[in-house]
Amino acid sequence: MSGAESPTEPGTETDTHVERESFVGSGLERVEDHRILTGEAEYIHDIEPENTVHMALVRSVHPHAHVEDVDTSAAEDHPDCLLALTVDTLKEEYEPMPCGLKGFEEWSLADDKVRFVGEPVVAVVAKDRYAAEDIVDLVDIEYDQLDPVVDPLDAREDETLVHEHFGSNVADSETLDFGDVEGAFEEADNVIEREYSWGRISGVPLETAGVVATYDPDHDAFDIDCNIQLHTLVDDTIYEPLGYPPEKVNLEVPPDVGGSFGTKIAIHRYCTLAAMASQQLDGRPVKFVEDRIENLQGGDMHSSDRDYRVRLAYDDDGTIRGLDTWFVDDFGAFPHYPVNQALKPLSVVTNAYDIENVRYDYEIALTNKTAQTAYRGFGVPPHLHALEMVVDEAARELGVEATDLRRLNLIQPDDMPFRLPTHNIYDSGDFPAALDRIEEIVEEREVCEGGLLDPDVVEQKREEGKYRGYSPTVHIEPGVSGSDWTDRQRTDKDALEARDREDVSELPEHFRIELMEDGTVQSYLATDTSGQGHQTLVTQLLADGLGVLPSDIEVGYLDSVTAPTEYGTAASRMAVMLSGATEGAAQKLRENCRKLAAQREFGCDVDDVVYRDGGVERADGSERLTLAELAELDSGQKNERLTRVSYDYEHPTTSLPEFDEALTRKFPVYPTAAFAANAPIVEVDTDTGEVDILKFYSLRDCGTRLNPTIVDGQAHGGLAQGLGAALMEEFEYDDEGQPQAITMFEYLLPSTKNMPDVELEHSETPSPFTATGAKGTGEGGMIDGPAAIASSINAALADQGIVADQIPMTPHRVRKRLRDGE
Amino acid sequence: MSSESSSQSLDRPTEELTLSVNGETISTTVEPRLKLSDFLRRECGQRGVRVGCEHGVCGACTVLVDGKSTKSCLTYAVQVDGAEVTTVEGLATDGELHPIQEAYHQEHALQCGFCTSGFVMATKELLDRNPDPDKGEVKEGLADNICRCTGYQNIYKAVDRAADELMEAPSDDLSDRTGGGE
Ligand code: FES
Ligand code: FES
Secondary structure, three states, X not given: OHHHOOOOOOOOOOOOOOOOOOOOOOXXXXXXXXXXXXXOOOOHXXXXXXOOEEEEEEEOOOOOEEEEEEEOHHHHHOOOEEEEEOHHHHHHHOOOEOOOOOOOOEOOOOOOEEXXXXXXXXXXXXXXXXXXXXXXXXXXXXXXXXXXXXXXXXXXXXXXOOOHXXXXXXXXXXXXXXXXXXXXXXXXXXXXXXXXXXXXXXXXXXXXXXXXXXXXXXXXXXXXXXXXXXOOOOOHHHHHHHOOOHHHEEEEOOOOOOOOOOHHHHOHHHHHHXXXXXXXXXXXXXXXXXXXXXXXXXXXXXXXXXXXXXXXXXXXXXXXXXXXXXXXXXXXXXXXXXXXXXXXXXXXXXXXXXXXXXXXXXXXXXXOOOOEOOOOOOOHHXXXXXXXXXXXXXXXXXXOOXXXXXHHHEOOHHHOOEEOOOOOEEOOOXXXXXXXXXXXXXXXXXXXXXXXXXXXXXXXXXXXXXXXEOOOEEEEEEEOOOOHHHHHHXXXXXXXHOOOHHHOOOOOEEEEEEEOOOOOEEEEEOOOOOOOOHHHHHHHHHHHHHOOOHHHEEEEEOOOOOOOOOOOXXXXXXXXXXXXXXXXXXXXXXXXXXXXXXXXXXXXXXXXXXXXXXXXXXXXOOOXXXXXXXXXXXXXXXXXXXXXXXXXXXXXXXXXXXXXXXXXXXXXXXXXXEEEEXXXXXXXXXXXXXXXXXXXXXXXXXXXXXOHHHHXXXXXXXXXXXXXXXXXXXXXXXXXOOEOOOXXXXXXXXXXXXXXXXXXXXXXXXXXXXXXXXXXXXXXXXXXXXXXXXXXXXXXXXXXXXXOOEEOOOHHHHHHHHHHHO | OOOOXXXXXXXXXXEEEEEEEOOEEEEEEEOOOOEHHHXXXXXXXXXXXXXXXXOOOOOOOEEEEOOEEEEHHHOEHHHHOOOXXXXXXXXXXXXXXXXXXXXXXXXXXXXXXXXXXXHHHHHHHHHHHOOOOOHHHHHHHOOOOOOOOOOOHHHHHHHHHHHHHHHHOOHHHHHHHOOOOO
């Protein structure tokens, strides 16, 4: 599709563009790689200004307790101790951290009560981390233990409260009806009701959180380097607790971040503590790097943890008429910012199915566990799991193939763009074709002699107690989040009724370019990155947009003060937003170059100047200026320079009336619907309960593929995380509220031993809503992988009547179900 | 609160240590509890050594000690007294990527790159030991390293590509590129 063509600029006829091979659409090698491969990359761990001192945290060992006394005297007597910071100083000099919902107050160090194991109580600073950890052991804290609140379902009624003043362990709840739900459930031939659960998992990036904060006493301001995600959007979580205005707190994210997957948006506690410590030490740089145990047990980085009850109303002919989902999400000790991930599933509430009547009902429970953050998919994976499980069970009840039931209810290509009952719109796609194709692939390659599903082999394996199966599914990846809806939970719900379209503001993506006198192009991203190859993407687009070579382009980053507030890297957003911003900026620069040449050098009409091959020419070819010459020509300019442009790419929904209703009512708005049809082939060992994925077939469509290599990389990585979620990963707690997975020996991540061969195929349905036709693709495999794997497990174990009703389906759980089923 | 003036550290014990890091001999005194990973990063400037878990599971800190892949977070610096240590910095020569590094680049076998040094070093050991591994051997050889981004598919391809490259390369060229100065 358009991937292989040069971009054209509608409406600028004189803006003739070079005819040459396009970098966009090719799998350009990444510009990030060289520095990483040679050890020269700069991660936060590598940043250490002269004189840096190191912070360590004293953390609660109890899930729920009153802090009776904190004695730091022995710690302070340690000759290497520079500072022991307690909540008393925080309360005298600083402010609490913002919470995701009104009515909660959280200090960077526990105040009065500890509410989860791992909650920081005291921060100590010493000359190196070894000494700081020695000093941690010298802090003496006296606790009065309280009963822990552990089970989220019980928590709702529990008399013990995580936050006494709030009066309830339910931080927020809402019931939303779309269509005629009652009618659908009354009139349908059948109603099925089931329960499912999704365990606490998270991104667990290989690099932990880290910060180096320096207070500048001369300017009474802070410089903070940290690997936070969305540094221009969530900067309020840092400047507010410090009690400073945004322009006094300069956040910078290093060019290299060792993964985030959403989880690092909530590392502000560390940033504020390091900054406060630096201020207490008159501006000595303070560094903190979380260790892995801190990260896993109390790093504010777990994600969705849900118990579902789902009802489906369907007729005898298989038509699904209504969907009713209720769930409780265990948010842990504080409802942090991503409370809105309880709502994101509304944007894909019926997945690829056409279901008119939907009820969505949730409760956010508070317990004595570490608080939630965002993770790849932002609350969607558990929803898709629950939905697909109930569809599988409805098919069993009806006695039909699950695939047939799915096919019957899929949204048809003619219905695109498709409006969901919850008001979000799917832009484009052919879901039935995707389902057919993935089925065909497996039939052809595996359900044949010598294939994994060779009927003889399947039979023989069965006799050995190994059950093979697969069940194709189609899943939507909602992309390019709007931002306005994300504070629905902090908004007066009644006021939403009267809300006007004019009240809605969506954040654009910002991008800058400057021509340098040596002919190179300097550009700036306003967003941080963590391995997705943003620099490469921008380089490709600029090379095409300006007719230069990738080697002539430098891509840098703006800090939080210089950059306007951006949404940044989130919600499968960057390919779409950055490509829109880069193309827009390149076009603006080309126009400016023509103007500059016409006015200052050629003395002709702008229309008589064309931009071509990395320079401008008079239309008759008589004169030419290179980019270097243009930059030089512009350098004497006092006012606005023409060779320096910035551009804001508006969020796609801003100008699309289709989204008006969702926007004004603050329902999740995701203007791109990338999708995948998956067919993982699983084998369940009925002796051990182990689930082995033998091969993973996936057909994926993310619209125009700007860089197919990166698109594939995202798919592979997402599917690996999806596999981990489905089968291995979980932050379990015991009945006393003690976390059980605090090392990587207990929190199991997929390794080469678990990851099967993945076979990808692509289709390309460009988005009609985005500048480049790209759809988001960053969260894909994690969104669709777990539900796909669970459906295949259901197929493999259909004879036993077993359903993968609990994620992760660990060997222990599979065995238990096999035993119970006997 | 104690302040800057308390610079008289507790007398921490120290031990002598001599080793070679990427071909350079280093003699110094360290605390016996100093991890090799911290020693290499902080005191030898080899910051390509990454620490992801510090308890021996993720493999990000993998370096070669006398040619054998070793988790530097589970090793004390004093334990490698007299050894030859190679880190990812020891692979490229004169700005030219080692074939393993080049293969990782070509196959997009890295995203955030935090695991990459460890994978590259594990690959080095694997291919030194077994120049032509089959898929199962590649998986086995890299099973001690975790990558959270790539899903491993491209890493398998990179190892294959590197194996091909290295088998074609003239052998003296090869020893040049192994670093470690042997
Ligand atoms: S840091 Fe050494 S194995 Fe993870
Ligand atoms: S590339 Fe990020 S952990 Fe491997």
